[in-house]
Amino acid sequence: MTQDCSSIETVQALLSGQSYIADRALSTVVFLALSLKRPIFLEGEPGTGKTEIAKAIATGLGRQLIRLQCYEGLDASSAVYEWNFAAQMIAIRAAEATGAGPGLRDSLFGPEFLIERPLLQAMRPQPGGAPVLLIDEIDRTDEPFEAFLLEALSEYQVTIPELGAIKAAEPPIVILTSNRTREVHDALKRRCLYHWVDYPDFKRELEILSARAPEASDTLSREVVAFVQRLRNEDLFKKPGVAETIDWAKCLLALDVLELSPEVISDTLGAILKYQDDIARLQGMEAKKILDEARQSLEPA
Numbered sequence: 652m653t654q655d656c657s658s659i660e661t662v663q664a665l666l667s668g669q670s671y672i673a674d675r676a677l678s679t680v681v682f683l684a685l686s687l688k689r690p691i692f693l694e695g696e697p698g699t700g701k702t703e704i705a706k707a708i709a710t711g712l713g714r715q716l717i718r719l720q721c722y723e724g725l726d727a728s729s730a731v732y733e734w735n736f737a738a739q740m741i742a743i744r745a746a747e748a749t750g751a752g753p754g755l756r757d758s759l760f761g762p763e764f765l766i767e768r769p770l771l772q773a774m775r776p777q778p779g780g781a782p783v784l785l786i787d788e789i790d791r792t793d794e795p796f797e798a799f800l801l802e803a804l805s806e807y808q809v810t811i812p813e814l815g816a817i818k819a820a821e822p823p824i825v826i827l828t829s830n831r832t833r834e835v836h837d838a839l840k841r842r843c844l845y846h847w848v849d850y851p852d853f854k855r856e857l858e859i860l861s862a863r864a865p866e867a868s869d870t871l872s873r874e875v876v877a878f879v880q881r882l883r884n885e886d887l888f889k890k891p892g893v894a895e896t897i898d899w900a901k902c903l904l905a906l907d908v909l910e911l912s913p914e915v916i917s918d919t920l921g922a923i924l925k926y927q928d929d930i931a932r933l934q935g936m937e938a939k940k941i942l943d944e945a946r947q948s949l950e951p952a
Contacts, residue, residue, distance in 0.1 A: 654712050656685050670862040671700070671707035672855060680846045681708065690804050690825035692840055695848030698892015700859075701828040702787055708824060709783040717823070718785045719769035721792040727799045731809045733766045760813035770809055774819040781821040789839075790829040797839050804842050851893065853880055859893055864900040874911045875900050877945035879923065885932075885941070891923040899923045913939040 655661045662685070663678040673681070681704070684691045693701040709716035719730055739759050767775070773784040789797070803809055804825060808818035827843060829835055851859060857876045860867065867875070875896060883890045891899075899922040908915050916938045920930045933941070 656682065656712075658682070665711040666704070666707050667862075669707035669711045671704060672851075672859045672862055673704065674851070674855060677704070677846060677848065680844050684844050685824065688822045690827060690843040692827045692829070692835075692843035692845045693848050694829045694831055694835075694845070696850065696890065696892055697830050698894035699848045699850060700893055701848050702785065705783055705785040705826040705828075708826070712783070712824075713779050714824065715777045715779070715782040716785060717769050717773045717782045718787060721786065721788045721790075721796075723791055723793065725792045725796050727796065729768060730796070730799075731768050731770045732811055733768065734760065735764045735766050739764050765811075765814075770803060771811075771817065773823040773825075774807065774809060774817055776820055781819070781823045784823040784825045786825065786827045788830060789827050790832045790835055794836065797836050801838060801842065804839075850883060850890075853877065856880065856893060856896060860896060860900055863897045864904065866904055867900050868909065870910055871903060871908065872900065873949055874942075874945065875903065877949050878911060878916070878942060881941050881945040881948065882923070882933075887924070887929045887932075888926045889924070889929065895923040911942055913942060916942060
């Protein structure tokens with residue numbers, strides 16, 4: 652069934668149907684990207700839902716999700732294609748044994764020996780429509796790979812020297828994410844619709860938690876969100892993201908916790924804080940102080 656994405660509201664509903672609670676600004680960017688067939692560049696702190704929205708769009712639209720996880724040293728060949736050297740060697744030896752050597756070179760560089768990587772896969776027609784291509788954590792790559800993406804994202808095509816240019820019949824839905832560990836070049840950003848994904852306010856984070864961990868009681872969910880929101884005001888090496896909020900709530904549910912206490916917080920800090928210095932700061936009375944302040948900030952349900 653074709654999903655209705657004819658308005659910002661229908662896009663917001665589509666995302667909500669996948670338990671992804673997006674505010675209007677983010678829903679607007681997704682609507683424009685789908686309407687104008689433009690890539691989206693999402694930048695923000697880790698754990699704020701940048702990767703998850705690609706999964707929500709793919710599932711909501713019934714499209715295949717193709718993920719390119721970026722890392723330092725990633726090059727165009729690794730992202731686009733590789734030749735299956737082992738299979739080529741077997742073919743060469745078989746040809747030598749049967750005397751079928753002449754003309755073998757052309758067949759060695761054909762589709763039979765081509766291993767398609769994410770960017771090439773995204774250019775191929777897929778059942779159900781163009782896939783969602785997630786280029787995750789582009790800030791981890793080097794500038795030469797960014798330059799390579801300029802052509803791929805503006806022309807929606809990749810080039811293999813032995814086969815020529817391969818152009819997508821229908822442009823994939825492209826989402827790039829960055830945790831801003833370094834600045835991504837303006838030329839790449841200009842080809843995309845840019846959106847900064849910030850931490851949600853209390854109300855929206857509570858909606859997100861209710862959607863992703865519906866088993867949690869209203870009391871526990873409100874306390875968890877209030878505590879995490881208050882915690883983000885602290886001078887921490889790494890502040891907890893929404894992903895940590897959800898993980899923490901699920902950990903508390905696994906321990907049959909009904910409400911927060913300083914002891915429970917101390918025992919489960921590893922779910923929301925990932926550095927020992929931060930955990931050490933929150934042990935004991937500091938956790939109780941933040942919990943008290945978080946509870947005071949809560950309005951009656």
